[in-house]
Amino acid sequence: MTINSQKISSREQAEAILDKYDYFLFDCDGVLWLGDHLLPHVIETIDLLQSKGKTVLFVTNNSTKCREEYTKKFHKLGFGSVTKEQIVGSSYATAVYIEKIMKLPKDKKIWVLGERGIEIELQEAGYQTLGGTDPELNVDSFDPEHPYFNLDDDVGCVVAGLLFQVNYLKLSLTLQYLLKDNKSIPFVGTNIDSTFPMKGKLLMGAGSIIESVVFASGRQPDAVCGKPNSGMMNTIKAKNEGLKANPLKGLMIGDRLNTDMLFGRNGGLDTLLVLTGIELEQLVSKVEQQPTYYASKLGVIYELTQ
Numbered sequence: 239m240t241i242n243s244q245k246i247s248s249r250e251q252a253e254a255i256l257d258k259y260d261y262f263l264f265d266c267d268g269v270l271w272l273g274d275h276l277l278p279h280v281i282e283t284i285d286l287l288q289s290k291g292k293t294v295l296f297v298t299n300n301s302t303k304c305r306e307e308y309t310k311k312f313h314k315l316g317f318g319s320v321t322k323e324q325i326v327g328s329s330y331a332t333a334v335y336i337e338k339i340m341k342l343p344k345d346k347k348i349w350v351l352g353e354r355g356i357e358i359e360l361q362e363a364g365y366q367t368l369g370g371t372d373p374e375l376n377v378d379s380f381d382p383e384h385p386y387f388n389l390d391d392d393v394g395c396v397v398a399g400l401l402f403q404v405n406y407l408k409l410s411l412t413l414q415y416l417l418k419d420n421k422s423i424p425f426v427g428t429n430i431d432s433t434f435p436m437k438g439k440l441l442m443g444a445g446s447i448i449e450s451v452v453f454a455s456g457r458q459p460d461a462v463c464g465k466p467n468s469g470m471m472n473t474i475k476a477k478n479e480g481l482k483a484n485p486l487k488g489l490m491i492g493d494r495l496n497t498d499m500l501f502g503r504n505g506g507l508d509t510l511l512v513l514t515g516i517e518l519e520q521l522v523s524k525v526e527q528q529p530t531y532y533a534s535k536l537g538v539i540y541e542l543t544q
């Protein structure tokens with residue numbers, strides 16, 4: 239297959255990108271950072287865009303943090319000017335979906351298989367959460383007589399996402415809610431990433447955690463809210479009229495084809511794949527839907543224009 243995607247390797251190409259787009263949507267893991275390790279010249283690239291008056295948004299599928307915590311992470315890593323309003327995470331997208339689309343009544347509780355980011359965003363939307371990071375669930379041994387097995391009849395939704403403190407009790411309790419009432423409690427996943435990159439390793443992604451309860455329950459999620467889901471894009475467009483009116487003024491930058499690039503393309507935006515995370519250069523020519531551009535790393539936009 240031929241390469242239609244343009245590799246960003248010259249000053250002219252980098253400047254053309256700066257001229258052409260007004261909205262820059264960034265994936266985080268594998269684009270800006272790997273865990274807590276910042277990738278080269280990413281701060282300079284973001285500063286350059288902001289100094290040119292571009293709208294910069296951060297769109298991450300990582301549900302373990304809420305927007306507030308991401309803001310702190312950005313500041314800690316040296317992105318001094320980033321605000322909560324610039325961040326859209328899959329945990330926030332999930333809360334928006336449950337509140338605005340599913341319209342789950344506020345007196346219903348939500349069972350969480352996931353980390354704090356999901357709990358906080360759901361609580362900010364006005365819901366009471368169960369499970370999640372409750373220390374009661376961090377047990378070494380499994381006991382089917384754990385008090386949590388007396389299921390709460392007020393649970394009206396199950397949300398599953400990336401979980402670092404995985405254990406048999408949390409998975410089995412999630413299964414109980416997925417089977418409860420003839421499998422009728424709505425089941426929402428934050429995102430489908432099978433893996434995520436950190437320090438040269440591929441770690442278990444949210445999709446792999448969700449898949450275990452999918453397999454056990456024989457149920458697929460009723461909705462998955464992170465990239466490439468269009469709900470997340472609609473949330474962004476609703477707050478950015480210019481992007482809504484002309485999506486081709488937007489560039490989605492990411493490291494994964496089946497989430498980031500698909501998300502951008504489905505939203506009508508151009509796409510830039512960077513090779514610092516999941517995908518390898520050899521793959522670019524092999525896929526049917528190639529990104530508009532690709533680059534060895536995000537920082538080349540800054541480096542090429544200096």
Ligand SMILES: O=C(O)[C@H](O)[C@H](O)COP(=O)(O)O
Pocket residue numbers: 265266267268297298299300301400429431432433434435442443444445
């Ligand atoms: O498994 C996950 O949740 C994701 O792989 C991960 O955290 C992706 O985050 P993103 O690349 O969208 O920042």
